[in-house]
Amino acid sequence: MTTPTGAAIIKTLVSRxxxxxxxxxxxxGxxxxxxxxxxxxxxxxxMLGEGN
Structure with missing residues (x-):
């Protein structure tokens, strides 16, 4: 469940x-x-991190 704004943020920031x-x-956070x-x-x- 998410808001339209949350869905837009996820779509922009996440590749998979x-x-x-x-x-x-x-x-x-x-x-x-x-x-x-x-x-x-x-x-x-x-979570913000660096790949191994």
Whole structure:
């Protein structure tokens, strides 16, 4: 589930989607939305890193 803005950002920044690649993680960012869902958390995690 995402917003149209979130989908546009992902489309612009991501070349492919899958498992987390083997990389050296340099930074991790977390964000939390304000909407409450009954079955899952409303959070986002982004990792910035360099490939091995």
């Amino acid at each position: 989607y899958g498992e987390i690649p083997n990389m050296k993680v340099n930074k991790i 977390y964000g939390a939305g304000t909407k409450t869902f009954p079955t899952h958390p409303n959070v986002l995690r982004i």
